[in-house]
Amino acid sequence: MTLADQPPAAALVFQTLLAHGPLTRAETGRRTGLSPGAVTKVVTPLLADGWIIELDEPAPRRATGRPATLIAVRGERARFIGVKATADQLIGVVTDLTARPLLTRRAALRSREVGTVVPAIARLVRRLRTAVDATALGGGSGGDGSIHSIGVTVAGDVDGSGGVVRYSPFLDWRQVPLARLLREAVGTPVVVENDVRALTVAEQWFGAGAGLSSFALVTVGAGIGCGLSVGGRVVSGAYGVSGEIGHLPLGGGDRVCGCGNTGCVEAVASTRAITEQAREATGDPGLTMAEAVRLAHGGDPAVRAVFARAGEALGLAIASVANLIGPERVIISGEGVASYDLFAEQVRTAFTAQAFGAAAACDLLLRPLPFEAWARGGAAVAAERLFAPTR
Amino acid sequence: MTLADQPPAAALVFQTLLAHGPLTRAETGRRTGLSPGAVTKVVTPLLADGWIIELDEPAPRRATGRPATLIAVRGERARFIGVKATADQLIGVVTDLTARPLLTRRAALRSREVGTVVPAIARLVRRLRTAVDATALGGGSGGDGSIHSIGVTVAGDVDGSGGVVRYSPFLDWRQVPLARLLREAVGTPVVVENDVRALTVAEQWFGAGAGLSSFALVTVGAGIGCGLSVGGRVVSGAYGVSGEIGHLPLGGGDRVCGCGNTGCVEAVASTRAITEQAREATGDPGLTMAEAVRLAHGGDPAVRAVFARAGEALGLAIASVANLIGPERVIISGEGVASYDLFAEQVRTAFTAQAFGAAAACDLLLRPLPFEAWARGGAAVAAERLFAPTR
Known part of the structure; x- marks a missing residue:
């Protein structure tokens, strides 16, 4: 038996257990809108084939009635x-x-x-x-x-x-x-x-986005990327394009992006853009990103201004996501977050200024993630x- | 019986018939992923209570087998x-x-x-x-x-x-x-x-968005609004805010928006913003929107430039929606479309320039809609x- 052979209700129960489990059968029914009979009909073959498991410890006993058994996804399946x-x-x-x-x-x-x-x-x-x-x-x-x-x-x-x-x-x-x-x-x-x-x-099902109605994952590094999860699905884009916050024209009119346009966020906030601007600011054409970070940490005002400008563009881009989609949370990750302290304040300030009304309540979560x-x-x-x- | 008392599979069948019907039972099963038995189980009470109806004309006869009956939503229910x-x-x-x-x-x-x-x-x-x-x-x-x-x-x-x-x-x-x-x-x-x-x-279920995987509805008028439909649901925003393209900072730095920020799209492209800018351009403090439209149609370069600027901001805003969400279509409506000819070219040019890669394939559809x-x-x-x- 494979999961794909199961009826839609089985996928619904399985996904609900993944996102919210372990649950009792009754709570599974409440969350999925399925009747007790429909839950049993779906759960029985999933249990028999080892996709889900009954846990030994029962759910907290209610005032009356028998303790209910918890069911959960069996990861090792x-x-x-x-x-x-x-x-x-x-x-x-x-x-x-x-x-x-x-x-x-x-x-x-x-x-x-x-x-x-x-x-x-x-x-x-x-x-x-x-x-x-x-x-x-x-x-x-x-x-x-x-x-x-x-x-x-x-x-x-x-x-x-x-x-x-x-x-x-x-x-x-x-x-x-x-x-x-x-x-x-x-x-x-x-x-x-x-x-x-x-x-x-991965973040939607098993990470900092699990159980959220919507969230965005912004990655800062060689490129500026963004994944969007809305209603339990990652947005794909009808033409294969979505989440391209790096190409919102929020970076100011003086820098040309790799895509050919001027003003893209990526043109001021990617690793390469920061390195290039730091080279211009210091007059050192061989400056590396690591050296730029060191100079900024040492207080070099010109290099600090480069990071500040990157942070402002990122903050405006995140505010744009918040104003358009209204995500519950924005997760900020990517190799660029290693130097996030250099632009965190500008991200926050620009985001707060541009987020419209209650969209400013969106949770900004810094989350360093290794390549694994x-x-x-x-x-x-x-x-x-x-x-x-x-x- | 109400629809709300029905199991989730019934809602799925009903929504599928709304978006794609009339359909045969077999096609309904294919589109919903339900087995023939499950479709029958769902359809029977919906037919009995008049929510759906069997049409008299059968579906086109296949090479073999009986002609299949079409079922459809019964609107007058x-x-x-x-x-x-x-x-x-x-x-x-x-x-x-x-x-x-x-x-x-x-x-x-x-x-x-x-x-x-x-x-x-x-x-x-x-x-x-x-x-x-x-x-x-x-x-x-x-x-x-x-x-x-x-x-x-x-x-x-x-x-x-x-x-x-x-x-x-x-x-x-x-x-x-x-x-x-x-x-x-x-x-x-x-x-x-x-x-x-x-x-x-309304557009998602019964209008120019029916059957699309995603679309945006941009309304141009007293405010600049936007509704987003992704995966068959209109996006609400976790904090009640979504689709605020009027408050993306794409309008240039010299005009203050009603929200207090500078550079919002609404600050250059709303009816009031266009009127105010036309008053400044003509030096006539009593100029109305209707008069501004007339002047622009008459070729007044200063007033035409006001509309052009509004169109450019709108085009960048629509490109931002396309780059982030990747909608299949953007529907443009609102009372402002009555004078759309004055900025259509700038909308298209700015959209095409800023849309990233295949996002430019997004269909822009002008759709005047009355107040009804x-x-x-x-x-x-x-x-x-x-x-x-x-x-």
Whole structure:
């Protein structure tokens, strides 16, 4: 039995248990709108096939009646591999059904050619499989140790449903049918997704977005990205574009963006934009980002002003998201948050000034996430295809 | 039997028939993911109670097998009243379950006091009821001619779930429990919603947004509003704020908005902002909007530049929506579209320049809607509470 063969009510119960479980059967019925009979009808085969489990400890006893048994998702029922591909390395992770990382491995990438990267991902997948088999994880608890599917994430324009990397500037790839190529190499189903969207999927089901009606994940680094979750689904965009806060024209008119426009947020707030502006400010054409951070921490006013300007653009961009979508929370992450102290105040000030009315109540949450969390995003996307298939 | 008593699968079938019907039972199953048995189980009571109907003409006959019967929503099963309240008048409409207008009435408002407006709405509702009863509509087709519920829409900050107008600048209302007050006056359930959001609900189920995965409705007039529909639901915002494209800082730094910030789109593109700028451009402090439109149509370069600037800000705002949400379509409406020819080119140019990659493929649809369409929005919100209740 697979989850995908189950009726829609089963997916609803499973997703509710993922987001809010463990729950009693009665509470599951209340949250899903299903009758007690419908809950039983759905739960019985899910229990029988090990997708959910009855917990030993009962729910707190009510004044009258028997204690109710809690049911929960059984994470070890299925395993996934997530891989994040960057320009110079691969990060891989094996997770359970709830995207809990079981083990991780990294591998250097010597070239960005498709003919090099696909075999390298396949080798990393084999290493992860071997490592799982070599540990107690391999047999565990009625699972068969096998991998259900693999999720690979890359920065850029990705057609998730077709499994195609349409354009990735970092890898310099165009129209690469990565899901098909990798499946042929490893013999396991493969899904492909944009890295920020995948991280948003992981945060929605298993992270700082779990249980929220809506949230945004803003990533600050080489690019300025944003994933949006509305009504329990990550927004994809009818034409494959969404969350492009880096290309809102809020950065001022004097800097040209990589996309060709002037004034994009990315043109003042990406790592490269900050480095370039710090070079101009100091007159040192060889200045690195790390040195710019050091100078700013040391109090250099010109370099501090560069970070301040980045923070102001980011704050306006986050306010734009709040005014348009009204998310319950905005999670701020990405490698740029390592120097977030240099622009936190400007982000907050610009956000508060531009957020309209009650939108200013939106919670801004700083959340540093290691590269392994990005790989975990791939595993979360693979798992979501199983438990929350789109119609 | 009410629709709200039905299991979630019934709501799913009903909504699918609303958006895509008439359909065969087999196609209904395919679109909902329900088994043939589950479709039958859901459809039978809905047919018995008159919510859906079997059509006489069968679906096109396939090569083999019997012709399949089509099922569809039975619009006359329930009636709703929608009311739009502006600063100086009320517009009311009676609709069927599919928001089809059956008749409309208007009433002048002599004051904006709650104590005047609530009785005036109650009188308008009674006039609409009387008019329905006086026509063949009253008895029609097995319906009992009664009104299921009433939806009232106003511009401003509205708590739809609580039925409270938190703040309406046009009416100068704060914290008015309009749903409760009006229900006491008319004895029928009342829902209250922001007017732009209500119009978006009507467009989503019954208008230019029907069947789309996502769309935005931008309204240009006294304010610049925007409703967003994502995944079949109009976005509400976790804190009650969403779609505030009028307060994106894309209008340039020299004009102060009513919200206190500089650079808001509304500060250059609302009717009042255009009028004020045209007064400054002409040196005529008594100039009206109608006169500004006339001057621009006559070729006055200074006034044309005012409209051009409004169009540019609107185009950037629409591009921001496209870059963030990736809607399939943006519908442009509101009283401002009467003079849309004066800024259409700038809207298109700014949108195309700022839309990121494939987001530029988003369809921009100009759609003039009369005030009656806004009243219909109220009826659509009332109907949606019946057939698509939120959990």
